[in-house]
Amino acid sequence: MPVPKHIFDPPFNIIRSSHVVLDVVDLKASAEFYENAVGLHVEERGDAAVYLRGREEQQHHSLVLRKASHATCRRLGFKVGDEGDLDKAAAFFSQNNIAFAFAEQPFQGRTLQFSDPFGFQIELYAAMDKRPLLLRRYDLYKGCHPQRLDHFNVFAAEVQDTVDFYARLGFRLTEYAEEDGEHGRIAAAWLHRKGNVHDFAITNGKGPRLHHFAYWVPTAMNILHLCDVMASSGYLNNIERGPGRHGISNAFFLYVRDPDGHRLELYTSDYFTGDHDHAPMRWSLNDPRRQTLWGAPAPRSWFEEGSPFPEQALREPQFVAEVTVAD
Amino acid sequence: MPVPKHIFDPPFNIIRSSHVVLDVVDLKASAEFYENAVGLHVEERGDAAVYLRGREEQQHHSLVLRKASHATCRRLGFKVGDEGDLDKAAAFFSQNNIAFAFAEQPFQGRTLQFSDPFGFQIELYAAMDKRPLLLRRYDLYKGCHPQRLDHFNVFAAEVQDTVDFYARLGFRLTEYAEEDGEHGRIAAAWLHRKGNVHDFAITNGKGPRLHHFAYWVPTAMNILHLCDVMASSGYLNNIERGPGRHGISNAFFLYVRDPDGHRLELYTSDYFTGDHDHAPMRWSLNDPRRQTLWGAPAPRSWFEEGSPFPEQALREPQFVAEVTVAD
Amino acid sequence: MPVPKHIFDPPFNIIRSSHVVLDVVDLKASAEFYENAVGLHVEERGDAAVYLRGREEQQHHSLVLRKASHATCRRLGFKVGDEGDLDKAAAFFSQNNIAFAFAEQPFQGRTLQFSDPFGFQIELYAAMDKRPLLLRRYDLYKGCHPQRLDHFNVFAAEVQDTVDFYARLGFRLTEYAEEDGEHGRIAAAWLHRKGNVHDFAITNGKGPRLHHFAYWVPTAMNILHLCDVMASSGYLNNIERGPGRHGISNAFFLYVRDPDGHRLELYTSDYFTGDHDHAPMRWSLNDPRRQTLWGAPAPRSWFEEGSPFPEQALREPQFVAEVTVAD
Amino acid sequence: MPVPKHIFDPPFNIIRSSHVVLDVVDLKASAEFYENAVGLHVEERGDAAVYLRGREEQQHHSLVLRKASHATCRRLGFKVGDEGDLDKAAAFFSQNNIAFAFAEQPFQGRTLQFSDPFGFQIELYAAMDKRPLLLRRYDLYKGCHPQRLDHFNVFAAEVQDTVDFYARLGFRLTEYAEEDGEHGRIAAAWLHRKGNVHDFAITNGKGPRLHHFAYWVPTAMNILHLCDVMASSGYLNNIERGPGRHGISNAFFLYVRDPDGHRLELYTSDYFTGDHDHAPMRWSLNDPRRQTLWGAPAPRSWFEEGSPFPEQALREPQFVAEVTVAD
Structure with missing residues (x-):
């Protein structure tokens, strides 16, 4: 890449x-x-x-x-x-x-x-x-205490070109997954502006579609509590994947689907990337720890489903990477 | 003792x-x-x-x-x-x-x-x-998720006699604090029936009075959240002592006062004591880790104030033990 | 049942x-x-x-x-x-x-x-x-801070008879899963002596075999840390199931396999069951929340594999209950 | 100010x-x-x-x-x-x-x-x-899992001038404490470059001295564990203040002294400040929540002691602000 x-x-x-x-x-x-x-x-x-x-x-x-x-x-x-x-x-x-x-x-x-x-x-x-600011209004806290919107992750049919476009706008690469070999193609890239792992991640797939948007939460305990709350308030089937830890970004994550199927990630843990000499981290597509440092494999829906943008025709990705799915 | x-x-x-x-x-x-x-x-x-x-x-x-x-x-x-x-x-x-x-x-x-x-x-x-049972109704959880009433702690003017009385009713000693020396007097005793550190603790002091009652909460995180909630909803001054850890019982604790001044402990961590050969643990009154494995010293109010019982005359304790107070 | x-x-x-x-x-x-x-x-x-x-x-x-x-x-x-x-x-x-x-x-x-x-x-x-006692020797703590052995869980070919035998020895039922209908058979039973959900659980399956033994740990954070430690020290494939929460016992759990394949559960959360009028909780075999309040489905190995006892012939279970597996 | x-x-x-x-x-x-x-x-x-x-x-x-x-x-x-x-x-x-x-x-x-x-x-x-990078080498984690150096906090005798100097170098103000009234003087300022609450905090006091340097840790649980570890490995008296929560920066904190008396803060929780229109937050010196959203008052040493720089004469602060101390 x-x-x-x-x-x-x-x-x-x-x-x-x-x-x-x-x-x-x-x-x-x-x-x-x-x-x-x-x-x-x-x-x-x-x-x-x-x-x-x-x-x-x-x-x-x-x-x-x-x-x-x-x-x-x-x-x-x-x-x-x-x-x-x-x-x-x-x-x-x-x-x-x-x-x-x-x-x-x-x-x-x-x-x-x-x-x-x-x-x-x-x-x-x-x-x-x-x-x-409501940060110190703990009496109003609910759910998993989501603190700030952190990033977007999209499916792009032309992943290399999309990465290049946003790099030109100043987005800096922090981690990426690519095929092995001399001409290995990029499968996903994490790009930031604000100094942590990402503001915008671009993933190989039928696009343009939103894969998910993510809110940062204070601790993994808040994410576990959200699982408990969702399981006891009729949202059990809205839990799609996790909790678990990604190798990429070291994030502790949970993916949930909202009533319309839009995908939301709640995550915690991250690291500073704002140095000018910060070196992007490469993951081989063959390294399973990339997706899941530990935790159950993702279900097929997580790889395939996403939110389209209005009036945008979908294009198939330029190549298909193998994934490990739960089913 | x-x-x-x-x-x-x-x-x-x-x-x-x-x-x-x-x-x-x-x-x-x-x-x-x-x-x-x-x-x-x-x-x-x-x-x-x-x-x-x-x-x-x-x-x-x-x-x-x-x-x-x-x-x-x-x-x-x-x-x-x-x-x-x-x-x-x-x-x-x-x-x-x-x-x-x-x-x-x-x-x-x-x-x-x-x-x-x-x-x-x-x-x-x-x-x-x-x-x-509401245990699995996480959608209804509030505050620090108090799970069950765990124990009472009282001020007794005649601490040895009170311990003896309840021991006769089947309460078993798990930990106690006493003066050093051959004729060291008991200053506090933790007694249980249900198999953890205590159902009833008896402390030397002006009595009969209730020192506190305690609810068990799942983790220290819930107790820290309660501090945040109390600090942001007008109850800051109701936090009396903690969070910290007692040497005795190994409990992570927070003491709060309710609007009438009744004292409530929220605590977590404990251990099993139900074996017939479980040996009581002795603490010297001179060991400061007894009260506070770590954490700020308790304020004077914590040593002196308690809830009286209706129509019961108060008696001074039979001896006065020195304590370390914050003021 | x-x-x-x-x-x-x-x-x-x-x-x-x-x-x-x-x-x-x-x-x-x-x-x-x-x-x-x-x-x-x-x-x-x-x-x-x-x-x-x-x-x-x-x-x-x-x-x-x-x-x-x-x-x-x-x-x-x-x-x-x-x-x-x-x-x-x-x-x-x-x-x-x-x-x-x-x-x-x-x-x-x-x-x-x-x-x-x-x-x-x-x-x-x-x-x-x-x-x-090493409880207060926090400087020696490692891994997930396992605090005490809590229970055993076995596969029994004759589940009703096995439950009856241990009930006669004084084990008390806290939760159980059974088929629906007038003649529904019991599929699993949780029995205790010490006052929490179980000391001994008996599950329908090829037996006699040990399904798992369990250590209690202080919080879910310790269990998540164990996942991180195992993933980074060559034990990733020893994580078999979880983390997640069972409906039964309300336990937050992780199942791992030791180098010989023996299964260990690390878990936290539980509740008091020592009242004489404590009523056992029934779960329908058709209620998926029994197994998994939330979390990925268990892999097939979790339902099928266990540790035999020396020189004990294995017998098939008296009936086969359907389960939801991940593969 | x-x-x-x-x-x-x-x-x-x-x-x-x-x-x-x-x-x-x-x-x-x-x-x-x-x-x-x-x-x-x-x-x-x-x-x-x-x-x-x-x-x-x-x-x-x-x-x-x-x-x-x-x-x-x-x-x-x-x-x-x-x-x-x-x-x-x-x-x-x-x-x-x-x-x-x-x-x-x-x-x-x-x-x-x-x-x-x-x-x-x-x-x-x-x-x-x-x-x-050792971030994913969880098998090597020790103590409170300190993740990154986050900031310095110094005692300055000329606090306003020091703030002005660093502002000229591009440090941006996020929070500050000042006296009330038209001519209220600044008592402390939090300045950042990297997009969170601070890289450099400047506090009114005998200077130039280092008050503390701080490492960010993942969760409050890691800080509580450090208290347990220090209390059980001979470092109890090195715990100087906390745990508690500052109003300023919303940080959950612990202050410890190293064997030479240098002060280290372990803290968690923070927020993003990188917007160009991010407005500094003012705290009145009369607002006690500034120092301590909740938690015991700081001991006198915390206000008075610090690490000198080699061969730098100490100067008294230009004014003395009242503080609430524990003793």
Whole structure:
């Protein structure tokens, strides 16, 4: 795999992954799941949309649930440094023939929305409305105490090209999985902006689709408690995989499906990656510890299912990598 | 100290400590504290009394809060093997000139109430109403997930005599603290019936008074979360001591005061003591690890304050042991 | 299922499950596993046998590894109240035509060994050598901090008869799984002496064999750490099932296989069962939460493999219950 | 307090706090403490110095213990982006009359050492030797599983000026404590480069001295285990304060003293601060939750004692703020 070089002077400054906008069919059921089982804080509740955030997030929302006729992932949101970065982004997209538009989005102001060359629907903003920090309001904690949105993971049909595109925007590689051999192809890449393992992971698969978005939680105990809560409140079948530990990122994880089938990861443990000489870690596709340092194999659904983006045709991946599934 | 011999054929069969009945001045404030901060389950809520229980208790209540003009500890309750044991107890008390009476208590049926020779107000019963087990209803868990009432700890003015009395009822010594030297006096004793460190601990001090009652919680993490919750919901000053670890019983502990000043311990960690040849562990009064394996010294209030029993005159302890206090 | 009545005056007094004696082929590899991965304390290390114990156990050993040419479970050990109970047991076995013999066993004194009517090899003793308590020697803690041997679980070909036999010895039923319908047969039973969910569990299956023995650990965090340690020290494939939570007993569990294939459970969470009116909990064989409140399905090996007892012919179970397996 | 503006184009690019160099009197005792109680990994052990690192650090060392006749803090180390930043730093210091020198330091290459205007001894480097990542070698974990050096905290006699100086180097304010009133003076400031609460905290006090350096650990359970380990291995009196939770930074903390009296914080919990519009959080000096969200008051030593830097005269602070102490 051609490993992209780290770029320290990108065309504009993306700070981090920020929020996800999901279309959901039953808004009430979806909000109930995220508020009472997962434990996010509902900041704004309307008939058309519900806005939620984690316990340490002062931004108005990191999850937007929108009532819709079909379940899709509408947008993935990244925060940029300041308003000037939005203008620099617009200039860059113009020069590179990437479709974009500015929109005024509720609670998050001027927003640049673009469709990347692979069909991922992304939006950038600089200044979201702020709300009082709830980090020390432990009396309000629920579920697994989700603290902040941490990253997105997508299925990409053209994984190398997608990695190269985001590397050009300044995303830096921390870990990657590839085939063995001289011409081994990349199967998955973990890319960051904010200094931990990832803001954006790109996985070989039928795309463009969202594989999952992830909230960071304080400890594995919170994740085990979420399993207990889900098992005792009618969400047992929404637990898809885990708990277990990935070799990649060393994350202790749980994957759950929301009422519309969107996949959410709760995870903890991570490490600092912000050094300029931080060396990406390579995993052979043949190393099973990559996926599962320990824990039961993932079910087939985890490898195959994901949330499409609106009106984006799906393309088969350029190659098929073998996986170990539970069934 | 004359260490009492373990008696394996007591006059009647006490199974374990079971419940505490507290008189409280502001019933609503008290119930709010135990339900929403501590996390007990309210089984019955009335104008005169509120009944609560822990997450693994099928018995109707382990804590009764009664509206009253003064805050006192009305009764400490123990469960006996069966109805026959109540009759045997009555016979034993008659023979030994101990005042007792039978009463029909709500939700717990035929109840034998007695005042022991030192003024402690005790009640015995065999069959309490049962309620559905909530152990697996994790969706209802609150606070620190208190699981079961575990023990009582009292101030006794005549500590050796009190220990001897309860040893005669079949309580077995697991740990004790005493002065060094040939005629060292006992300062505190931990006595059990159910096979862990204690059901009843007896401490040298102005008595008869309740020092604390304790609920067992699953892990230290639950206790730390309770600190966070109390600090963020107006109960910061109700945290009296801890978290820390006692040498005695190896318990990880937190002591909190309820709105009336009654002291509650939340604790975890313990060990099995049910062997017939289990040897009591002696602690020298001069060993500071006894009180605090690690953690800040206890405040003076912890050594001096307790809940009186109704209409029982207080007596000074027979000797005064030095303690290390925080102030 | 005919649920056996609780017997409160058994022919002799068994206090609890105490120790297991395993024949192992590679004594050094086995001791290495239990000492450095699991974290038991080696009390005595010889060429023919290694004796280990948990962090709160003062008894000389709860696990004996014996060098042998075949891997078997040699004995399951229970502790009785006192020497008189051994004589009462001998009398009872004589009257009931059960083969037994007295032997002097190293570190545990006079020991009554018997073969129960189903081929399980059991030994009883009253007084084992004592060793200094290591509970507060946290500097010596290793692995998952195993605290005490808690129970045995066996495959029995004649499950109802085996349950009835042990109920007659005073074991009390806490939970059981049975077929639905008027004549539903029992598939598994959890029986205790010491006041928690079990000392001895009896499961329908090809028998007599040991399914597993279990050590209690303080928290789920210790179990997760054991997974991490095993995954990074060559024992990944020895993790057979979990972590997860059983509905039965509410236990958070992990099942691992030792170098000889003997199965060890590490578990935490439990509840008090010592009341005389404690009602056994019934689980329908059709309720999947029985096996797995949450977590991946068990692999086939977990249902099928176990440790035989020396020289005991295996018998097929009287009926076959359907199970959900992972493969 | 004049709150310094965030500077996003500093004269050179400091990535993060990186390592601390301590002079210790008994090198063997000191190394023993950090390796076996705290649990750091010894990377290099010599007669004159011992180099240690945390479980996720690939850099050769984050703690250097040097044999010396007096216990001092020799240097605080920060990592810069690349070699060019060292040259830019040299240019900046020349222009601002700050004494500096380049030195070749073992395992960390070209190192720029400077004495800031307040006497703090700092060193900068770009490329330290790398060592294999031990994050997934859980079989080697010890003590409290310290993962990475996170920050330094110093006593400064001229707190406002010191904050201003480091703000000019690009450190951004996240939290601060100040007197109430129009002309309230700053008493402490938390400054970061890497995107969490701090790399460098500056506290009003007799200076220049190091108050503590801190390692991040995965969970509070690891910190409680360290208390247990220290209490049972002769280090009980080295526990100075905690465990507890600071309001500031929301950190769950423990402060321990090493054999030379240098203070080490073990802490967990933190939050992301890398947004350009991240607003500093103000704490009134009159708010007791600042210091202690909950937990026992700090002892006097915690407010008064610290490690001097070699040959730097101590100056009294410009004002004295009242604190609540335990004694």
